[in-house]
Amino acid sequence: MNEITLRLSKASAAPLFEQLYAYIKKEIKSGSFSKNEKLPSKRQLAAALGCSQNTVQAAYNQLVAEGYLVSRAKSGYYVAPLDGILSLGAARKTPAAQDTETVRYLYDFSHQGVDFESFPFAAWRKLTKEVINEYDRDLLKTGDPKGYPPLRAGIARYLHHSRGVSCTPEQIIISSGTEFLLQLLIQLFGGxxxxxxxxxxxxxxxxxxKSNRASYRSVPLDAHGLRPGALSESGANIVCVTPSHQFPTGRIMPVSRRIQLLNWAGEKPDRYIVEDDYDSEFRYSGRPIPSLQGLDQGGKVIYLGALSKSMSPALRVSYMVLPEPLLAAYEEKLNFYICPVPTIEQKVLQRFIDEGHFERHLNRMRNLYRLKREALVAAIREMLPGAELDGAPAGLHLTLRMPGGADEAALVQKAKARQVRIYGLSRYYSERPEAGYPNDLLLGFATLSIDEIPKAVDLLRKAWENP
Amino acid sequence: MNEITLRLSKASAAPLFEQLYAYIKKEIKSGSFSKNEKLPSKRQLAAALGCSQNTVQAAYNQLVAEGYLVSRAKSGYYVAPLDGILSLGAARKTPAAQDTETVRYLYDFSHQGVDFESFPFAAWRKLTKEVINEYDRDLLKTGDPKGYPPLRAGIARYLHHSRGVSCTPEQIIISSGTEFLLQLLIQLFGGxxxxxxxxxxxxxxxxxxKSNRASYRSVPLDAHGLRPGALSESGANIVCVTPSHQFPTGRIMPVSRRIQLLNWAGEKPDRYIVEDDYDSEFRYSGRPIPSLQGLDQGGKVIYLGALSKSMSPALRVSYMVLPEPLLAAYEEKLNFYICPVPTIEQKVLQRFIDEGHFERHLNRMRNLYRLKREALVAAIREMLPGAELDGAPAGLHLTLRMPGGADEAALVQKAKARQVRIYGLSRYYSERPEAGYPNDLLLGFATLSIDEIPKAVDLLRKAWENP
Structure with missing residues (x-):
């Protein structure tokens, strides 16, 4: 019998039984005990260690529960046969090397993010406090897998009113980000x-x-959006579009092209249109462009929306509207996926919409972003003469082309040297266009302040002026 | 020229230009205008309708932006050629029929949900208020795609301390529910x-x-968990197990079986073990059973955990620990998926863990659930003599077999007639076992109060006693 040479410490934070348990376990794992070896009786060990038999019993029980010991009736405790335990070897430690971008930018024309000063903290805070003050059992239950029904009703009303989307609350599925909605869609359609x-x-x-092992084709655009001829030739049966404000070109798809798409979808039963309406809340002249979904009479459009642009990307709330024929299939096949948005947040958001805060916030942001866009356009016109702007007066970004075929990568690099971050459009091409990349730049203006915008453009001017 | 017979109403909530825009759009969609038809000039129409030219201009601009009209320089506005618009037909309205379960249960032995009275509302509320009172810019930004780093650090410490999991915060990925983590894993491994x-x-x-088009095999269990022989024969290379407290049988996988699994995984480079540690926080005699991950020296175990049992399923927080070799692949392939848990909630949770609330809550719940389990076991022993109980004293459910081969479906139905909801184990079989279903029942005890438990078991006794 292997001798147990442990000294139990009453000063230790660990109870005595845990010290004994850990010691024996370590000895077994290190091979100091042979398999089937008998352990000392409780009485013997308690006497040797100067502890109570209960302490030994507790340690032995734990080791039996974990399978390190087996207990034989009227005989005692034996080391379990643990073939292979010796082969486990020593623990590794491999701290991950970090290779992070260390450039500090003064100004970032990111198209992600929102105006940092304008989040409706007061209302959001008030509603959050209200919701968590209610000791509400719903906050502890797995809710409706498609999302909190009153929130879905609020979103349906908003979409009907503001986006011309025609749907019932039942057709709405709430999730976290477009990427999660698309995963659901891929699974809904099957392979x-x-x-x-x-x-x-x-x-x-x-x-x-790619990640979901789904086939896709890149279809080129013309001035009106996705080219229908190229779509037909692609062999695709589900098309993803951003008709209200094409990302990244910023163009609006006219109704004629929308109808072409709807008619294309109507030609075969398995054809569908996925409409991503990501920043349609913001249009600065006239009314917002109504959704493609609102034109659809054939149940062919899946509408995707999100609060990333209108509220904050950190809220992680997005939603989709399924046409009736797909809804039944969704409920049959995918209702086991539980809405990932926490119930507290869904309730806060529902009140935020129902009490009119959302609409007021959108109106406020639309005015603010209009001013930012105007400041950006004015600064470019003044300081970057010859630059061509593209994109409708809408959304949170525009595109820019410098005269003389200036190279995109060089422009980005020179801006970086002045600590201004801009984005080349080439990164948004899933396939290189036949004519090569157009050397366009994408400038988002939501996160910069109105004061910062001309300063940032002035740095671009300095960065790009001839040496 | 089609006559515009609109009567603009200043009393309407909609601005005049919107009324005119909506009217013309409806007329174009309904086919009242032919394509290429010229619209009245601004001056003409303004005079006819008794509105300003600006109103007409705004309506025309909107219709041009949406593509219903085209503007020709020095000529005027024309209806765009919209072939196919007439084919769109009339709107459908199909209210979804609801077929919901209408039975009202007095008692529900659900294994989902937690004790409703014990959620740490006070601490959660205090921390939530703290976080949202801070006007923190992080609350508005898309954060680290793997989750808020200080929260990942807190979870790593907790897992190390309480579950014997050995990992760095970098290895942790936070998501919403096991189903989202598994989707990520399926994509990480590829096809x-x-x-x-x-x-x-x-x-x-x-x-x-199935939904993710991944192949799977059902492997039968013995008293120690998944049968290794059957695993080898299955041809599977990734095995999903619940070693701390098998779901639904409630059994603990002994260390010998754990080592067999680790050795199996070590035999081939593409073999992995997914350990789902879903309710391991709760063990009522001795220490918690350490994780299988803590035994792994070969980077073969992916550890999954969640706060659904320890806190609330409505929080929608789960996490996984990737072994180092898979972490690099994850960051290369899947870092574009943004953590779905809102930043506010991640910050609240991080403080909840770091300030010791989580550990205190777990200790409190462990005591409470121990009492509930004891009450359930005592009630069954007293009122259902002959019933066999299975499952270690751990977790939030146990399994029950009635004597005499009583039929599972009949037991569930008779309980339902007494308004008690119980769950047959057969629903948890992905494949019918060779010997048929064992007529076991699953009884969760987390959501019932200690007082309710004997009353519910008494109803089961009445439901099941011989007629």
Missing amino acids: GDVYAIENPGYEKLSMIF | GDVYAIENPGYEKLSMIF
Whole structure:
């Protein structure tokens, strides 16, 4: 019998039984005990260690529960046969090396993020306090898998009123980010589908389809958006578009092109249109462009929306509207996925919408972003003569082309040297266009203040002026 | 020219230009205008309608932006050629029929949900208020895609301390629910893998694999958990297990079986073990059973955990620990998925853990659930003599077998007639066992109060006593 040479410490934070348990376990794992070896009786060990038999009993019980010891009736405790335990070797420690971007930018024309000063903290805080003060049992239960029904009703009303989307609350599914909604859609459609994506377009789409082993084709754009001829030739049966404000070109798809798409979808039962209405809340001249979904009479459009632009990307709330024929399939196949948005947040958001805060916030932000866009356009016109602007007066970004075929990468690099971050449009191409990349730049203006915008453009001027 | 017979109303909530815009759009969509038809000049129409030219201009601008009209320089506005718009037909309205379960249960032995009276509302509320009172810019930004780093650090410390998990914060990925983590894993591994799942086991696994077009095999259990021989024969290379407290049988996998699994995984480079540690915080005699991950020296175990049992399923927080070799692949392939948990909630949770609330809450709940389990076991022993109980004194459920081969469906139905909800174990089998279903029942005890438990068991006695 292997001798147990442990000294139990009453000063230790660990109870005596745990010290004994840990010691024996370590000895077994290190091979100091042979398999089937008998352990000392409780009485013997308690006497040797100067502890109570209960302490030994507790340690032995734990080791039996974990399978290190086996207990044989009227005989005692034995080391379990643990073949292979010796082969486990020593623990590794490999701290991950970090290779992070260390450039500090003064100004970042990111198209992500929102105005930092304008989040409706007061209302959000008040509603959050209200919700968590209610000791509400719903806050502890797994709720409706499609999302909190009153929130879905609020979103349905908002979409009807503001986006011309025609739907019932039952058709709405709430999730966290477009990427999660697309995963659900891919699973809803099953395999065998071919998706068409805009080229250039939202850069995550190709990653999501690739990662989910779904086929996709890049379809080029013309001035009106996705080219219908190229769509037909692509062999795709599900097309993803951003008709209200194409990302990244900023163009609006006219109704004629929308109808072409709807008619294309109507030609075959397995054809669908995924409409990503990511920043449609913001249009600065006239009314917002109504959704494509509102034109659809054939149940062919899946509408995606999010609060990333209108509220904050950190809220992680997005939603989709399924046409009736797909809704039944969703409920049959995918209702086991539980809405990832916490119930507290869903309740806060529902009140935020129902009490009119959302609409007021949108109106306020629309005015603010209009001023920012005007400041950016004015600064470019003044300081970067010859620059061509593209994109409708809408959304939170525009695109810029410098005269003389200036190289995109060089422009980005020179701006970086002045600590201004801008983004080349080439990164949004899932496939290189035949004519090569157009050397366009994307400038988001939501996160910069109105004062910062001309300063940032002035730095771009300095960065790009001839040496 | 089609006559515009609109009567603009200043009393309407909609501005005049919107009324005019909506009217013309409706007329174009309904086919009252022919394509290329010229619209009245601004001056003409303004005079006819008794409004300003600016109103007409605004309506025309909007219709041009949406593509219903085209503007020709020095000529005027024309209806765009919108072939196919007439084919869109009339709107459908199909209210979804609801077919909901209408039975009202007095008592529900659900294994989901937690004790409703014990959520640490006071601490959670205090921390939530703290976080949202801080006007913190982080609350508005897309954060680290793997989750808020200080929260990941807190979880790593907790896992090390309480579950024997050995990991750095970098290895932790925070998400919403096991189903989202598994989707990430399936994408991380790519296609071509075969997953083994416990039979019986967590019922969502087979749905998730099926929905994600991943192959899986059901592997039967013996008293120690998943049978290694059957695992080898299955041809699977990734095995999903619940070693701390098998779901649903409640058994603990002894260390010998754990080592067999680790050795199995070590035999081939593409073999991995997914350890779902879903309710391991609760063990009522001795220490918690340490994780299988803590035994792993070969980077073969992916550890999954969640706050659904320890805190609340409505929080939607889960996490996984990737072994180092998979972490690099994750960051390369899947870092575009943004953590779905809102930043506010991640910060609240981080403080909840770091300030010791989590550990105190777990200790409190462990005591409470121990009492509930004891009450349930005592009531069954007293009122249902002959019933066999299975499952270690751990977790939030146990299993029950009535004497005499009583039929599971009949037991569930008779309990339902007494308004008591219980769950047959057969629903957790992804494949029918060779010997048929064992007529076991699953009884969760977390959501019932200690007073309710004997009353509910008494109703079961009445329901099941011989007629």
